[in-house]
Structure formats: C-alpha cells, structure tokens
Amino acid sequence: MNYALEIQQLHKTYANGFTALKGISFKVEEGDFFALLGPNGAGKSSTLGVVSSLVNKTKGKVTIFGHDLDGDSNAAKRLMGIVPQEFNFNAFEKVQDIVIQQAGYYGIERNQAKLRCEDLLLQLGLWDKRDQAARTLSGGMKRRLMIARALVHQPKLLILDEPTAGVDIELRRSMWAFLQHINAQGTTIILTTHYLEEAESLCHNIAIIDQGDIVENTSMKTLLRQLNTETFILDLAEEVNELPAQTGYSACLLNPHQMQVTINKGQSLNEVFTFLSAMQVHVTSMRNKTNRLEELFVNLVQSNQTQLKGV
C-alpha cells in the first residue's frame, strides 16, 4: 500500500507548555479523500502546521509519499500543496502574480507558470479577476485563489484547512465538485472542516482528533455503521393531532404536520410506513433530523472528554 501521508507518534508542545499533540499516528492512502475532524483546539491545525513545515514538531515522524519531512524535505514539500485556514497572500498583489510567484518558489519557469495559472484561474472562475488586487476579491474568491495557488505546482497531495469556512452554499458546492474532480484525477486530498455534511459527502476515510489524541480513524462507511439509532423528520399530508400507539420504534409529533421517528440500527423503515399507512397517516417527504456524521462526531468527542475527566 502506498501512503500519501504517514504520521508516526507526532508530539507537539508549544513554548508556553501547552501540549497540542500527544503522539498521534495515522496514514492517508494515495488517492484518498481524507477528513481530519475535531473540535476547536483539538490539534488539527497543529498537525497540518507540522506537515506543512510551518510548525516545528517536538518529536515524531512525518513522511509524504515515502519522503521524510526531515531528511528529504525538498522532495516532500514539492509533492504537497497547502490551503491554509487564514488568507495569507499579499492583498496588494494581483491575483495572477500571486499564483505565478508561488510557481516560481517551486522552480517553475515563468512562461510555464503563466500557462498553469491561466488554466487554474479559468477552472476556478477567477480569470476575469486576474489583474485585480487580491484585496478586492470576495471571501469566496479569496478561498479559490488560495486553492489555485496551492495547485500551481501540480502537487500529488492537497491539504485544505477549512476551505469552505464562510463560503455560501452555492459556491461551497462548486468547490466540492472541483475537489472531487481533482481527486478523481489522482490528487490525494486531506480536508479539515466544521461542516460535517461536507466531510460525509466528500471523504472516504476519516480521523477524529480530540485534545491531542486520535479518537477514531476508520473509513467513513465503517464509522457511519457505528450509529445505533437514526432519527427522521416526516412531513405529513394531513393534520394529525394525536399519534396512534406504536411498537418497535419511538415517535412523537413535533406539530400537526410533522412527526419525528427514531429507529434502531438494522430496523427497516418499511415497518414504520406500513404502520402509518394502516393508520391512514400519509407521509409526503422525509429527512434526517441531523447529519449522521455529526451525531457520531458529537458522541465520540463527548465520550472521549468524559473518559479524560474520569482519568
């Protein structure tokens, strides 16, 4: 198995004594779309900081496609592109200058850099803005500029730290489509996000970090299978003022036009609909009450914090 990223026993203690990472280890397979999730202050940014060489690690080992970040940093750095959480370009420079300059730092000739820049700006809908100063762009455009900048040297691994934070839903979905497109072309992607719907729909594998430790590292499918119950909201065709007594699942009326149903793992929704049909209750539409990954995420983090308090 080839790994795009391997982290072994990574520790990070800052100068003020705060330990952000307590010896985490995980691997990201080549070609994967990987989510690194965790609450604020869990250690996500410290992990990505070490991987991108912006944070000095205390100890541990990081390899990118087999290249040690300490021993062979040039090869390792060449293979990855970083999209940080904060806007970190020179706001007074032109959009295309920012992208072309970044290519220069990787030793790419200016003529070639210009061609790549044009291609990326066209793909990301920024070509019309190429001669504008970066400070004049909207928030979503600035995010896309950072993606173009990170991709200009054609990395095999793209690391995005909350790339869709503060981006409207339409733009977010277009960015998802773009990321899925480059992932399908072979670029490994590591993503941190607070939008768990985003992680669920994009990522194949996942690691959840909390208080400097990895509390879960598995495939998205395996993780979602851990969910013991699932709650749905059903929209009713007619007004219902009292629910008929039911067995095998729990239900309650939210209002005369909506009911909430919670079913156990392995239980069929058919049972619910059969019962409701028999009672002349007609359902027009349904949806999950919360995102499934969100439910699991909250459970895992709460259980980890309870355990730590117990210790």
Next chain:
Amino acid sequence: MTNYEIYISWLTIVRKEIQRFMRIWVQTLIPPSITMVLYFIIFGNLIGTRIGEMGGFTYMQFVVPGLIMMSVITNSYSNVVSSFYSTKYQGNLEEMLVSPTPNWVILTGYVAGGVARGLAVGTIVTTLSLFFTDLNVHNFAIIAVVVLMTSILFSLGGFINAIYANSFDDISIIPTFVLTPLTYLGGVFYSIELLPDFWASVSQINPVLYMVNAFRYGILGVSDINVGLAFAVIVAFIVALFSFCLYLLNTGKGIRK
C-alpha cells in the same frame, strides 16, 4: 531542487522585491532623494562654505561620499526590514516556507532586493550631488565593491531586525536608536582626525566608519583608515551576519511556531 530551479526561485523573490519598491516609488525612492538634497544645500552649501577645507577638499566634496553611503545604508536596511516583516505579518511568508525553496535562497533573495534599492537610491543621490559639486572618481572598482558590500551588510541587518520584530514599532527601533547614531558618528560629516585621541579610538569600533572611509577613498583618494582593513572589517561583518541569519531561518526563530 536543481540548480536551475533554485535560480528560478531566487529570481522570483528578487523580482517580487524590486517590483515592491518600484510600485511604491513615491515612498521608497523620492523621500531619501529629497532628504539628501536638503543635506547638500544646508551642510554642503550654507554651512560648508563657512567650514572651509576638510582633508584637502571643499566641505561639499568631503561630505558627498558620506551622504551617498548614508542613503545606501538606510535604504538597504529599511527595504529588507519593512518588506520581510510585512511578509511575516501578512502571513505570505508561508508561501515560501511551504515550498522547497532553501532558506539561503530566501535570505539572498531578500538581500538582493535590499541591495537593488540601496543601489537605486545611491545612484539617484549621486546624480543629484553632481548639481552641487564635481566628483572625481579615484578608483571606480573600490567604489563599486564598497557600495555593494555595504548594502549587503545592512540588508542582512534589516533581515535580523525583521525576524525579531513583533510589531511595526519594532522595525523602527533599531534604525532610530542604533543605525542613525552609528551613521552620524561614522565620519559622514567629519574626519576623525578632528576628534580627540580617545574619541577617535572609540570611533574605530563603529563599522560604518570603515564603509564611509573606504567609499570616500574610492572617490576622493583620502581616508582616515586603512582601506584594506576596511574591506576586512566589512567582509567579517557580512560573514557573521549571514551566518546568524541562516541560523535564525534554519531554527525557525520568529517565523515558525
């Protein structure tokens, strides 16, 4: 990275640095020129005519080389300190740190930017000085090497200042409290022969004295100190500061958490 890729990377930094100070030429090239013209008028013309000769030359002829060096020193320093600190402050230093660009390339790229501005301002000031006096070049090679080495030295100084700076106030402290006194006491306006023996000896620990005098020797052919010693001192300072800058970059001081 191959040597050619390293060259491209270095060129990218140098181009960016030159574009930066050229884009804001009203702030970077014009003010030092105006300041130096005022020095020429006030010290050279108005006061200088009452001072008489110094070192066998008119005061204007004596003071011009020092003023040219003063402009080279302050502009090389301020270019690197303001540019590198801004890059650090805005976060776009990370663009270079995540790339395979070696630290010595980042350092020499910024230094080249500082040298370019130092030479640009030095050239403008030299041209302006011709409106006030005749400059007889004694040794052009010495002039070129001293200007180049001096701008390298003070660009390195600006780089160290920028690494340690945590606010925009910090990048003006060293120029105000260290650089300006060293320059004013470095023989720009007077020959140290005029000083009592004790203060003449104290002046010899000031590195600016060696640069100003070596440059003055290149133009006028006179110097308070041995030119060979001046070169040795400048080279020693460049080696020391360059090594220290690389050490700071390699350990991540002030730029990596």
